Amino acid sequence: MRRFITLLVLLFPTTLLVAQTGQFTVTGSTKDNAGAAVPFSTAVLFRSKDSSQVTGAVADEKGVFRIKAAAGKYFLKISLLSYKDHYVNNINLNKDVNVGTITLKVGSKTLSQVEIVGEKKLMELELDKRVYNVSQDVANIGANASEVLANVPSVTVDVDGNVALRGSQGVRILIDGKPSALTGIKSTDALRNLQGAMIDRIEVVTNPSSRFDAAGETGVINIILKKNKTRGFNGNFTGTLGYPQQLGAAYSINYRNEKVNLFSSFGINNRKGPGSGNSSNRFSSKDTAYYYTQRSTRDREDLGANIMAGLDYYLNDYTTLTGSVLYSGGKEKNVNRLRYDDFFVDDMQIKNSSLRVNDEDAREENTEASLSFRKKYANNDKREWTADAKWTSSGDIEKSMYRTSPVLNGAALELQRSDNPTWEKTLLLQTDYIHPFGKDAKLEAGFKGTLRTVTNDFLVEEFDNTAWTPLGDFDNNMEYKERIYAAYAMFGSKVGKFSYQLGLRGELSDISTGLLKTNEINDRNYFNVFPSTSLSYQLDKANTLQLSYSYRINRPNYRDLTPFSDFSDPRVYFVGNPNLDPEYAHSIDAGHLLEWDKGSILSSVYYRHKTGVVYRYNDLDSTTGITNIRPINLSTRDDIGIEFNLSLTLADWWKFNTSANVYHAISNGSYLGRNLDATTTTMTNRTTSRMTFFKSLDFQASLNYQAPRITPQGKDLAQYSIDLGLAQDILKDKGTLTFNVRDLLNTRRRRAITDIMTDSETYYSRSDFQWRARQLTLTLNYRLNQQKIDTKEKEEGFGEN
Known part of the structure; x- marks a missing residue:
């Protein structure tokens, strides 16, 4: 030795x-x-x-x-x-x-065997969270944050960019452990503009403790940005070229000496991509019947950039002051074409056709500044006090021109336009303290205040051949104010092989939604107490059991509360609901972690009971044929599921990972006298096989599958996609060249059925939409004074101290 x-x-x-x-x-x-x-x-x-x-x-x-x-x-x-x-x-x-x-x-881990290898694990499994090392997944190279999240087990991202965990969109997304401008007003667009090359790892916490905000009834996804602390100067540089058009570049650099660590990251991306879809819609009642089809094509171009810079200043061996600033901005140019064909129901001949073109320009910018203080104590390095302050400002400005023209008749051209600027400002103040008792016990406590204001001036106008005239139902200014004050305390200890943690969090919510032009004010004030419990027992070095419970909340976001309609489709309006109440959820999770030399299995059984469930309800106006989709509170939903993640090293050159989430959901509720009960059993799965040839050529194939799911008013059909990646080290192992094919078979589509039947009327709609076609990318990553992987330790047969 x-x-x-x-x-x-x-x-x-x-x-x-x-x-x-x-x-x-x-x-x-x-x-x-x-x-x-x-x-x-x-x-x-x-x-x-x-x-x-x-x-x-x-x-x-x-x-x-x-x-x-x-x-x-x-x-x-x-x-x-x-x-x-x-x-x-x-x-x-x-x-x-x-x-x-x-x-x-x-x-933190006592090694019973150490082997010098060259990579981290793709997934580091712990009972209370999973750590997904982004750089180890070849499919993520050249991807954006939204696409990276879609590759995380138990996480799904639909074609609109909405993120769901374990089948529910009630998930809290954080950046570096805190709310961020990058997940602010339009989180779906912000995540698409954040390059995956800026991300170090993603943590998924399915049953968070009282240390976390109570928001997000299904859990927390924490995106950790790259921020190296290696002494000296080092960096990581990435360039991406793709088809359909994708041009991207990113870097992550830092310089550290004895007193200061300077760090910065940057990413810029320009993408063009086609999208398409179609739907067929049939309605019938005693008095009327109609049938129409819709075909859409979309050309979307966006340019987005993010830059972050900051420093750690080491006041002494135990005290660190960290400051950072972040700016992200982007602009979009979207052209969406909708063709409607109306048919005579009797003989299915076309009676009318029209074409609607939506020409949209959008711009967004996000700025945030944060300051953090961290102090450890010389007599006990487990004792710690931290204080944080963060300020964010976000803006999203959308302007659209709508042109509706006839195809088969001589009706006049219809012109409309919308202006929809939205601004958000947030101030976050937080302090936390950890005090150890003896060897294994500790007490944690903290306070947090979040002050948030969102303003939205919404206007739709129509041209009447002489002037632009506002449409009455689409002209108002909204102001949303959110004040949330929280305090928590947790105590944890270990007795032999048994560990426990008990926590309690109190949150005071002061929320106001106001329509200023019509002086409609809706105030909500409520206080909630959220307990959490976690118990674990280590059977031996390879087997650990855990049982956890938490009570959580999912507050409506301001878009769900805004009564303004999405005006892009004149036959389907998405409308907010100012009277929407928050969801509450009780969650129980039992897990087992088994590890051995060549692999690991994390399996869990969970149960979640939700009240005030928010569901997007389809309300059809039989007179006009317009469908209004608005969020409403259903009564309850119960989910029971089984989840597992299997990681295997089949050979020195072959690694295999598969994860699945199978769950049974029962929804109960009614709206306007209509029964909305639904029961479904469904699953999601991601399987990845990675092989290394000639010591430095990596080939990876990934399969994503989402089974059909029954909803209260229809069904979401199955989705699947295949991703392939090939990576080769070059430039004396300082660089890696990667070729990716995302969605090989061009099957990543959202397909849904709406099926509503009452005593007097029936409505059936089937839709198929693809946001982005198959993507080919070529990416070069160059490392300056960095190893390919941050750590070389392969830990086998370890046990927690």
Whole structure:
């Protein structure tokens, strides 16, 4: 073992320098928490000025090390596999220096076997969360954040960009653990503009503790952006070229010395993509019947960019101040063409046709600034106090021109236009404190305040051959104010193999929705208490059990409350509901984690009971043939599901991962006297096979499948898609060239059926829509002073301390 470690040290050429005149010696020794000597640790000396490596040495059997170097100012790094790295700062080498005895602390995982390999796991499984390492999925290279999320097990993203976890869209999306401008007003567009190259990893928490906001009744998705803390200068640069048109570039860089860590990331992307769809609609009653079809084509072009910069300032060994700013902006040019064909029901001959062209220009910009303070304590590094402040400002401006022209008759051209600017400002203040008791117990507590204001000035006008005239139902200004104040406390401890955590969170919600032109004000004030509990038992090193419970809320977003209609389709209006109430959910999750040398299985059974369930209700006006789709509160919904994730290393060159979520959902409720009960059993699955040929050529194939799902007014049909990727290391392993085919068979489409039947009327609609066609991308990633993977430790047979 010693010979092997000595060989590693020989890789540092400066270690071989012969003692010269004017050199001094740095000496010291290493021990563990029990006071025993730690032999063969590696001690490396760096210049304080630029963090460049100078020389190093390996400790002997007694843990003693000696390093010779020229006079100067340095810092020392001491490392050993399975121990945390230890730094000694402010070494002024103008004479021999003895840094004394250094206690190395064991890492969070005790290694029973260590193998030098070149990659992280695609999925790191823990009972309370899953960590998805984005860079390990070849299908994610060249993708945006929305597409990356679609590849996360148990997460689905529909063609409109709406994110769902375990079959429910009541999920909270965070950036670096906090709400962000990147998930603000139009989160679907913001996520599409965020390049996947800026993302380090994604954490999925299916049953969050009281530490998290109570919002998001099905869980939390936390997107962690890249922010390296490696000393010296390093970076990661990416360029992407694709068809249909996709041009993208991104970087993630940082520079760290003894006191400051500067970091920045940037991404820009320009995409053009066609979309298409069609629907057939039939209605019949005692008095009338009609049938029409709709065909749509969409040309969408968007240009989006994100830039983030910040610094960590190390006040001392225990206190860090972090500040960062982020700006994202984008513009879109969308042209949507809708052709309507109306038929005579008796003989199915066309009686009328029209073409509606929607020419939309959209612009959005998001700005945020954050400041964080973190303090650990010298007498106990598990004790911690943090304070955070974040300010965000977001704007989304949409302008559309609508031209409706006849195809078969001589009716006049109809001109309409809409103006829909929306602005959001948010201030977040938060502080948290962790206090340990003994070896395994700790108390956590915190306070948080979120102040948010959204304004929306909505106007639709029609041209009457002489002037533009506002449409009365589409002319108003909305102001949405949200004030949420929260406090929480949690206590956790471990007794033998049994661990527990109890938490309680209180949230005061003060929400106001106002239509200013008509002076319609809707105030909502309510206080809720949200408990959480987590119990775990470690059967042995390979098997762990957990049982958790949480009570959560899903507040309506301002778009669900806005009574303005989406005016793009004159026969189908999406309308908000100012009287919408929040959803509440009780969630129970029982899990089992099994790990062995070549794989792992995470399996869980969950039950979720929701009240005030929000459902998008289709309300057909039989006189005009217009369908209004508005969110309403149903009574209840019960979900019971089984979820598993299997990861296998079938061979050194072949890795396999499959995950599935199978659930049974029962919805009960009624609206306007109509029964909306529904029962469905459905599933989602993602299977990935990754093979490595010739040591550096990676091939990956992924299958995504979503089974049919029955809804209260119809059915969502099955969806599936296949992604392929090929990656080759180049430029002496400093670069990686990747070719991807996303949606190989061009099958990623939303297909749905609406089927409404009452005693007096029936309505049936079938639709098929594709947001973006099959995508081909070629991506080059170049690493400057970085390894391909951040860690080289493959941990096998580990147990938590």
